[in-house]
Amino acid sequence: MSFSSPPTTSHFTERLTLHYDPALKRNRLNQIANAIAAFFAALAVVPLFLVLIYVLIQGGRLLSLQLLTQLPPAPGLEGGGIGNAIIGTIVVTLIASLIAIPVGVGGGVYLSEYAQNGWFSKFVRFGNDVLAGVPSIICGVFIYSLIVATRIFFDQSFSAMAGGIALSVLMLPTVIKTTYEGLLLVPQEMRMGAYGVGASRFVTITQITLPAAFTPIATGVVLGIARAAGETAPLIFTALFSPFWPEGLFNPIATMSVLIFNFAIMPYEAQNELAWAASFVLVIMILGANLLARWISHASRS
């Protein structure tokens, strides 16, 4: 009678080593999976580099004082600049911010500081998420029907005001959400302390709670402004476009984003060049705002 161990055991003891063996099937599969993930990451970063490089080179080489201070040329002519569009973008974004930031911060304050977790606050938070998902072109259609077609403002149809209001509809959900979430992070003890020394609710919120949540709110607001500044779809048929300098808030106004759209599809070289130049200015502004937001949140953490 011979005693034989099962063949698997000898195989098992052979393999019983803690050394990493790259030839193992599982380790080879892991290497392949690592490579695929790295490839995908490279694939995701490449378009960013390409877009940035083209915008910086194509747009940057046109940068001049004339570009920033002159009006766009008539179709077919050379030269000119995008001065009116730069001012227009600032004006329209400013209108949007002046509406969306107070309303959004107020709404966020109500949700976080006053609302019981009842149907109203659930409805508002749900509605906020839905509003954030409404396509920007629908915002344009909405403001067109509400303000432009009805000529509410002094019988003017297309206006900078209408464009700014359309952008504020887009900004509002971002501001509410960041305010609400920022205020939730403020420790309850701070509010208790304020009440304890006799502060009223209003004083507590404006002097204690909101300043404590300044960083997350400011970060979100800056990102919201940056996003609004680059939006085009809500402006095409609200703010429209104008080849002239801005003529007040109740007239059509040029913006960089609409200028890029209009000039990109024109068959003129000079206009296409200006579209690249406007992209350069817009991208620099928006990336600057993003880095500013990042810096705000970073500076307070360290």
Next chain:
Amino acid sequence: MRSAPPIDAYTLRRRPPQEKLIDLGFRQLTLVMAASVGIVLLAIFFTVFGGAREAMATFGLKFLTTSAWDPVNEQYGALIAIYGTLVTSVLSLTIAVPIGLGTAIFITEDLLPSRLRDVIGLLVELLAAIPSVVLGLWAIFVMEPAIRPFLSLLHTTLGWTPFFATEPQGPGTAPAVLILVVMVLPIITAIARDALNQVPIELRQGAYGVGTTRWGAIFNVILPAAVSSIMGGVMLSLGRAMGETMAVTMIIGNSLNFSVSLLAPGNTIASMLANQFGEADGIQVSALMYAAVVLMILTFVVNVLAQWIVRRLSLRY
């Protein structure tokens, strides 16, 4: 023995009426501001629906299944645009989800030094900040000419299938899909990265403890634990892709003729609105509003589904 201080010293300060008024007023003010979200949402809904009523009465549900877009004879059907919206968004998501998920895994695992991973994460987030109109400009002048030989190759080799049956000639559905991929990639990557970072470290340690490999842990433990947030993010990106206007408008060709081919010019609801709404009048405005209603319902369903997935499918661990 000291006598007790007069009782007045202990009474609380009475709040002056104006302080109460400020308190109450502030509360009501913020209440109105919070309610403004609902008001704006309902206003959007009723405005767009109201504008679409005329076209709804005239064309009925046939609007969704016919492809005539004929302002001269006042016949309108949105099939091309609805088909284009669904095809571009779904195709772009099919391409972007694996890439975005792979990128998210790559920058949450310790395959690279953390400094480098942060840089990749930052770059992807900055890509999300680039305005879509700039991406559209880039797509017209750089991407489309660059990929045209490749699309021609697709046509010559796969031209026998209806999807590649036409010669690529500039703007078309395929370039629009690719630029949408570039647009939704950062969203998917950012959400997937957050979801993967939220998975408790104990789950990973447990998986390694029982002897699995890195990718065994990723596929069997970490991804299943994060699947609800990732799915929610995918649905959100789908909504974003459906509603995306500028980049798509600039590169899709805005055709009014139906074609199954991805290499031919197409159209989406959003790009149709961007192109025609400003100059439309009469029943064409109403027809465009009807198309806007369809787009709104599509994105609404997708967004609500996204929220539902995140809430319902989240694993309890």
